[in-house]
Amino acid sequence: MASLPTDQQAVLQQLPPYLWDTPYADYILRTPESKRSSVLVPTEWNSKDKANDLEVVASNLQVNYVGPGQRDADAASIRANHPIPPQCGIYYYEIQIVDKGHDGYIGMGLAYGSVNTRRLPGWEPHSWGYHGDDGNSFSGSGSGRPYGPTYSTDDVVGCCINLWTQQVFFTKNGVRLHTAFRDVKGPLYPIVGMRTQDEKLLGNFGQKAFKFDIGHYYQEEKHRLWHLIKATPAKPLPSYPELGLLAAMRGTKAAATDEPMDATETTEGDAPSHLDITNDLVLSYFIHHGYRQTARAFVQNVLGTPQPFGAKPSHSGATSAMAVDLSATDATALSLQRVLTGLDDQDAEIQMRQKISRLILAGDMDTALRLTQQHYPKVFRSNESVYFRLRCQLFVELMRRAGGAQAVSMLEDQGDLDLDADSDDDAMHAPLDPDGRDAMGMELEPSPDPLASGAKPRTTLTSADFLRRALKCGRRLQRDYTHNSGESVRKSLVEVFALLAYPDPSHSPVAYLLDESRRADLVHMLNEEILVSQNKPRIPPLEMAYAQSKVVLDELVKNGSAAANLIQINKDMSL
Amino acid sequence: MTALDHSPQSAPSRDQWQKRLDDVALNNTELNKLIMDYLVVEGYKDAAEKFSQECGLRPDVDFVSIEERMKIRFAIQKGNIEEAIERVNDLNPEILDTNPQLYFHLQLQRLIELIREGKVEQALLFAQEELAPRGEENPELLDELEKTMTLLAFDPSSQHHSPVSDLLDFSQRQKTASELNAAILAAKSYQEDPKLPTLIKLMDWSQAELDQSTKEYPHVTNVLTGELHTATGDSVSE
Numbered sequence: 001m002a003s004l005p006t007d008q009q010a011v012l013q014q015l016p017p018y019l020w021d022t023p024y025a026d027y028i029l030r031t032p033e034s035k036r037s038s039v040l041v042p043t044e045w046n047s048k049d050k051a052n053d054l055e056v057v058a059s060n061l062q063v064n065y066v067g068p069g070q071r072d073a074d075a076a077s078i079r080a081n082h083p084i085p086p087q088c089g090i091y092y093y094e095i096q097i098v099d100k101g102h103d104g105y106i107g108m109g110l111a112y113g114s115v116n117t118r119r120l121p122g123w124e125p126h127s128w129g130y131h132g133d134d135g136n137s138f139s140g141s142g143s144g145r146p147y148g149p150t151y152s153t154d155d156v157v158g159c160c161i162n163l164w165t166q167q168v169f170f171t172k173n174g175v176r177l178h179t180a181f182r183d184v185k186g187p188l189y190p191i192v193g194m195r196t197q198d199e200k201l202l203g204n205f206g207q208k209a210f211k212f213d214i215g216h217y218y219q220e221e222k223h224r225l226w227h228l229i230k231a232t233p234a235k236p237l238p239s240y241p242e243l244g245l246l247a248a249m250r251g252t253k254a255a256a257t258d259e260p261m262d263a264t265e266t267t268e269g270d271a272p273s274h275l276d277i278t279n280d281l282v283l284s285y286f287i288h289h290g291y292r293q294t295a296r297a298f299v300q301n302v303l304g305t306p307q308p309f310g311a312k313p314s315h316s317g318a319t320s321a322m323a324v325d326l327s328a329t330d331a332t333a334l335s336l337q338r339v340l341t342g343l344d345d346q347d348a349e350i351q352m353r354q355k356i357s358r359l360i361l362a363g364d365m366d367t368a369l370r371l372t373q374q375h376y377p378k379v380f381r382s383n384e385s386v387y388f389r390l391r392c393q394l395f396v397e398l399m400r401r402a403g404g405a406q407a408v409s410m411l412e413d414q415g416d417l418d419l420d421a422d423s424d425d426d427a428m429h430a431p432l433d434p435d436g437r438d439a440m441g442m443e444l445e446p447s448p449d450p451l452a453s454g455a456k457p458r459t460t461l462t463s464a465d466f467l468r469r470a471l472k473c474g475r476r477l478q479r480d481y482t483h484n485s486g487e488s489v490r491k492s493l494v495e496v497f498a499l500l501a502y503p504d505p506s507h508s509p510v511a512y513l514l515d516e517s518r519r520a521d522l523v524h525m526l527n528e529e530i531l532v533s534q535n536k537p538r539i540p541p542l543e544m545a546y547a548q549s550k551v552v553l554d555e556l557v558k559n560g561s562a563a564a565n566l567i568q569i570n571k572d573m574s575l
Numbered sequence: 576m577t578a579l580d581h582s583p584q585s586a587p588s589r590d591q592w593q594k595r596l597d598d599v600a601l602n603n604t605e606l607n608k609l610i611m612d613y614l615v616v617e618g619y620k621d622a623a624e625k626f627s628q629e630c631g632l633r634p635d636v637d638f639v640s641i642e643e644r645m646k647i648r649f650a651i652q653k654g655n656i657e658e659a660i661e662r663v664n665d666l667n668p669e670i671l672d673t674n675p676q677l678y679f680h681l682q683l684q685r686l687i688e689l690i691r692e693g694k695v696e697q698a699l700l701f702a703q704e705e706l707a708p709r710g711e712e713n714p715e716l717l718d719e720l721e722k723t724m725t726l727l728a729f730d731p732s733s734q735h736h737s738p739v740s741d742l743l744d745f746s747q748r749q750k751t752a753s754e755l756n757a758a759i760l761a762a763k764s765y766q767e768d769p770k771l772p773t774l775i776k777l778m779d780w781s782q783a784e785l786d787q788s789t790k791e792y793p794h795v796t797n798v799l800t801g802e803l804h805t806a807t808g809d810s811v812s813e
Contacts, residue, residue: 229773229776230773275617275749275753277772278772281799282614284799286626289630291625291630292629293625293629294626297625297626298621298626301620301621537800537801541799542774545798547597548778550599551595552782552792554595555785556781559788561784561785569777573770573773
C-alpha cells in the first residue's frame with residue numbers, strides 16, 4: 001500500500017486492512033470516483049437511516065440510546081451507510097459496548113435496507129442478530145435461539161458474513177463463535193439496535209484494529225477455496241495439437257500393440273490428466289519462446305530415458321541437444337522420435353521468425369520485407385495493413401540512414417535526381433508486391449549471419465544514395481496508397497513523409513518516428529501476424545490460460561462474485 | 576441479490592475481450608519461475624538445466640538432488656518397476672513402508688507391465704500372491720486390481736480396445752511415477768505439488784463460476800489450443 005499514489009491510498013484507507021491487498025481493492029481503485037460509493041464497504045453509521053430514539057456522535061461511529069426504553073416498541077436500530085458489497089468476499093465489523101445502560105438490551109447483526117428500524121436486529125424477516133442480554137441469536141423472529149455468551153459493558157462483539165458460503169458467525173472479544181446463520185444473502189447492511197436507557201456502543205468498520213483476527217480467517221478461506229479448485233477433475237478436451245506430448249502418448253498404446261497409429265482415436269470419456277495437459281502446455285511454451293534446447297530436453301525427460309552423461313548427439317543434426325537412443329525400440333522411443341522430429345521442423349520456422357525479428361530490430365527493412373514475403377506470403381495477402389506498416393518503416397529507416405533531407409545537396413551535386421531510372425543498387429521494388437511476384441527472391445538467401453547480409457553493400461553507399469532510395473520508396477508508397485485508402489493510411493503517410501521536411505529528423509518534431517521502440521512494436525506485431533497466418537495462437541496457450549483466468553476473475557469481481565475476491569492469480573500461484 | 580442488481584451490461588465483444596487479454600500484464604519471469612518449479616518438482620532435471628541456461632533463471636534447488644528422483648522416475652517410465660522400488664528403498668525405506676497405497680500402485684504397475692509383455696501366467700501368479708492379499712485389507716484398492724485384471728480378458732491384439740485400455744497408456748506409467756515422486760518429496764518435506772497445473776484448474780473453475788451469471792463472454796474451451804470461442808461456438812481466430 002505504501003507504494004501507491006496518495007489519492008489511491010486515501011481510497012484504500014476507507015477499507016479495513018484485511019481487504020487492502022485483494023482483487024476487491026483493485027476493483028474499487030478501477031471504479032470511477034462518481035460510482036465508487038455504490039461498491040464501497042460500510043464505513044460509518046447512517047444518521048439518516050435510524051429510529052428517532054438514537055443519536056449518533058463521534059464522527060458517526062458512536063450510537064447512544066435516548067428514548068424512553070420501557071417496552072419492546074421503544075426499540076431503536078440504525079444501519080450503516082452502505083450495503084455490504086458482495087465482491088468483498090468476506091465482510092466483518094465490530095462494536096464495543098460503551099455502556100450497557102439500564103438492561104443492556106443490545107443487538108447487532110445484519111439486515112436489509114427495508115427492515116423497520118423500530119425493531120431490534122433479528123426480530124423481523126430479512127434481519128439477523130445476536131443479542132447481548134441473553135446471548136441468543138435471532139433470525140426473522142421475536143423469539144431467539146441459544147447461541148453464545150451474553151455481552152455487556154466493555155465487551156467487543158463482531159459480526160462476520162462469508163459472502164462466498166453465505167454463512168454468518170459472531171465473535172466476542174476476539175474469539176470466534178460457531179456459525180449462527182446459513183443462506184444469508186441479499187443487500188445486507190450492518191445494523192445495531194438498543195432499547196433501554198443509557199445504552200451506548202461504538203462501531204468499528206476497520207478504522208481501528210479489530211479484536212478478531214479477520215485476516216487469518218480470510219487466508220483460511222482462501223486456502224479452502226484453492227483446495228476446492230485443485231480438486232476439480234480434468235475436463236475432457238475436444239482435440240490435441242498435432243505436435244503435442246499428449247498426442248504422442250495417446251499413440252503409444254496403439255503402437256505398442258503393433259496396430260496402425262490413429263491419433264484421433266480416443267476412448268470414450270477420455271480425460272487426460274492435468275499432468276499430461278501441463279506437459280503439453282509447457283512444451284508449447286518452450287517452442288513459442290524459442291527455448292529449443294529446453295524443449296528437447298523436456299520431451300526427452302517426459303517420454304524417454306536419461307542419457308548417460310557426456311553422450312554425443314548421434315543424429316537429427318547438430319541442433320539437437322539430446323540424442324535419442326534408437327536402440328530402445330519400444331513404443332515410447334518411437335513417439336519420442338516423432339515429437340523430436342516435429343521439433344526439428346518447427347526449429348527452422350522459429351529461426352526464420354527470429355531472423356526477421358533481428359533484421360527489423362537492426363533496421364534492415366529491405367531484407368525483413370523480402371524474407372517475410374518469401375516465407376510467409378499469407379501474412380501480406382491477408383493483412384494489407386501489416387504490409388503497409390512495414391513499408392512505412394522501410395521509408396523511415398532509409399531516411400534515418402540518409403540522415404535527413406540535408407543529403408539533398410549531395411544529391412544535387414551528383415546531378416542525379418532522376419528517380420524513375422531503375423538503378424541496379426535498388427533492391428526495393430521487387431519484393432514489394434503483395435501478389436508474391438518476387439523478382440529478387442532468388443538471390444536472397446543471405447549469408448549465414450543475417451545482419452551482415454544487408455550491411456555489406458551498404459557501407460559503400462552514401463547518404464545521398466539512401467535519400468534517393470528513400471524518395472523512391474516514398475513515391476511508391478504514394479502511388480500505391482494515396483488514391484484508394486482510408487483516413488488512417490493517409491495520416492500515416494503524412495506522418496512519415498514529414499521526415500523529409502527537416503534537415504535533421506533526429507532533432508525534429510517527428511523524431512519519435514526514429515525511436516527504436518517502434519522497431520520493437522513492429523517486431524511484436526509481425527510475429528503475431530505470422531503466427532496467426534499459420535493458425536497458431538498469438539500467445540502460447542499457457543499464457544492464454546493465465547490471461548483468460550485473469551480477465552474472467554476480473555469479470556467475476558465486477559459481477560459481484562464473492563469467491564473471486566479470495567483469488568489473486570498473480571500472488572497465489574507462487575505461494 | 577446485489578450481485579445481479581447492476582443493470583445488465585451488454586456482453587463483451589470478442590475484440591473488447593481480446594484487448595483485455597492483451598492488457599493482462601503477464602510477467603514472464605513469474606511464469607518462468609512457475610515452469611522451473613514444475614520441472615524441478617517433477618524431477619525433469621535435464622529440462623530444468625537447459626531452461627535455466629536458456630531463460631537465465633537460477634532454480635533454488637541443487638540439480639544433483641533432482642537426479643536421484645529422476646532416475647527413479649525414468650525406471651518407471653521405462654516400465655522397470657523393480658528397479659524403481661529398489662532405488663526408492665536405497666534412498667529411504669520408510670517411503671514405501673509408510674505408504675501402503677503407493678506400494679500397491681507400484682505393484683499394480685508391475686502387473687500392468689507383465690500383462691503388456693504378454694506374460695499371462697506370471698501376471699496371474701503375481702496378482703494372486705502379491706496384490707490380492709493387500710487388496711483384501713483395502714476394498715478400494717481391490718477395485719483397482721479387478722479393473723486391471725480385466726485387461727487379461729482381452730487378447731493382446733485387442734487390448735487397446737478394451738474399456739480399461741488407458742491402463743496401458745504411457746500416461747499410466749507417468750501417473751505412477753508422479754505419485755512416487757510426490758512421496759519422495761514429501762518424505763524430504765519439500766512441497767509435493769507443482770503449482771503450474773493449478774493454473775489450468777483455475778481457468779476451468781473461474782469460467783464455470785462466471786457461467787453461472789453469464790455465458791455471454793468468449794470462452795477458452797480447449798486449454799491446449801488456447802482458442803477463444805464465443806457463446807455461439809465460433810472461434811475468434813477463424
